[in-house]
Structures are given as C-alpha cells and as structure tokens.
Amino acid sequence: MTDTIAFSQEVSNLLHAAEGEPTRACIQCGTCSGTCPVAGYMDHTPRQIIAMINAGYKDQVLESNTFWYCASCYHCTVRCPQDINITELMYALKRYSIWKGKHKEGLVGPTFSEAFVKMIVRGGRSFEPILAPSYIFSFNLREMLQEVTNATELLLKGRLPVIPARIKRLASFKRMIGRIIPMGGLE
Ligand code: SF4
Numbered sequence: 001m002t003d004t005i006a007f008s009q010e011v012s013n014l015l016h017a018a019e020g021e022p023t024r025a026c027i028q029c030g031t032c033s034g035t036c037p038v039a040g041y042m043d044h045t046p047r048q049i050i051a052m053i054n055a056g057y058k059d060q061v062l063e064s065n066t067f068w069y070c071a072s073c074y075h076c077t078v079r080c081p082q083d084i085n086i087t088e089l090m091y092a093l094k095r096y097s098i099w100k101g102k103h104k105e106g107l108v109g110p111t112f113s114e115a116f117v118k119m120i121v122r123g124g125r126s127f128e129p130i131l132a133p134s135y136i137f138s139f140n141l142r143e144m145l146q147e148v149t150n151a152t153e154l155l156l157k158g159r160l161p162v163i164p165a166r167i168k169r170l171a172s173f174k175r176m177i178g179r180i181i182p183m184g185g186l187e
C-alpha cells in the first residue's frame with residue numbers, strides 16, 4: 001500500500017468493498033455516535049472517525065482509541081441510514097493499525113489482539129495464561145488478585161488447562177491462515 005492511495009480508499013479496501021468508498025456515503029447525521037454505548041469513552045465518536053477518514057487524517061485516526069473501545073454491538077450498523085457497516089469499519093481499523101504497527105500508547109487492545117492472533121496461528125487454540133500478561137497489568141492490585149483467584153479456582157476445577165492444546169492438522173490450518181491474513185511479523 002502506498003501513500004498515493006487516499007486513506008479512505010485504503011480503509012475501503014480493508015472492508016473488501018467491491019466498488020466505491022463506503023465512508024464517502026456518510027451524511028454525518030450522528031446516528032451512530034448517538035446510539036453507541038461506549039462513545040463517551042472514545043477519543044472521537046464513530047461519526048467523527050468517519051469524517052477524519054474522509055479528510056485523510058490517517059495519523060490522527062490511528063492515534064485514536066475509538067476502534068479499540070468498540071464493543072462490536074452493531075447498534076450503529078443497524079441504524080445507519082446509509083447502510084455503512086461501521087462495526088466492520090472498526091475491525092478494519094484494528095487490522096490496519098496492527099498491520100502498520102501504529103497505535104496510541106498504553107492501550108490494552110493492540111497488545112491483546114496481537115498476542116491472541118499469534119497464539120491462534122501457532123497452535124490453533126486460545127490459551128488464557130498466555131493472554132493474561134497482555135492485559136492484567138492494566139488492572140489495579142485488587143482486580144489482579146481477583147483475576148489470580150479466579151484463575152486458581154478454574155485450574156482446581158479443571159476448567160483451565162495447564163498445557164496449551166493444539167488442534168489436529170495444524171500445518172494445514174497454518175497454510176490456510178497464511179492465505180487469508182498478512183503474516184509479516186506475526187510468526
Ligand atoms: S449513522 Fe451512518 S450516515 Fe450517520 S454519521 Fe454515522 S456512519 Fe454517517
């Protein structure tokens with residue numbers, strides 16, 4: 001991808017748009033922001049992020065916590081009068097951010113997502129003890145102790161494996177994954 005492509009077109013490509021640029025259809029009505037349950041925690045509301053994409057504010061968009069705070073509830077998507085899939089747009093921005101290695105400092109989302117994808121690529125299954133370090137240090141002491149207590153109880157009840165499981169036919173799975181996501185830097 002080169003800088004000669006407009007940022008809005010790059011985002012459209014990530015959305016697998018067959019034609020056009022979906023964000024260009026936005027009429028800035030604000031329905032998405034008004035319906036978003038976590039808009040109050042976002043640096044920029046969904047409506048603002050779309051305006052920034054269309055204006056080519058790539059660095060500011062990548063520095064925003066907006067898409068990392070998205071809860072994937074789809075409220076905005078089902079209510080958008082222009083049928084813009086805003087939830088998928090948020091996922092696309094996460095992928096783009098990790099791909100470019102650019103994101104706001106101190107967010108749990110990018111570290112967690114990268115750890116999760118690497119783990120799935122290596123073994124085909126999620127394993128909580130490997131994921132925990134990517135978020136547990138963002139907790140306060142009381143929350144950390146609660147997490148440790150929960151994990152211990154799950155271990156004792158056999159609900160948390162001690163050794164990570166691997167899927168069968170892992171090599172085939174890796175080949176398949178290698179065809180659908182850019183693997184640079186993930187292995
Ligand atoms: S609801 Fe749709 S048209 Fe309205 S601001 Fe949000 S993305 Fe744009």
Ligand code: SF4
Nearest residue numbers: 036070071073074076
């Ligand atoms: S899908 Fe994300 S951006 Fe849309 S309303 Fe839900 S939390 Fe907000």
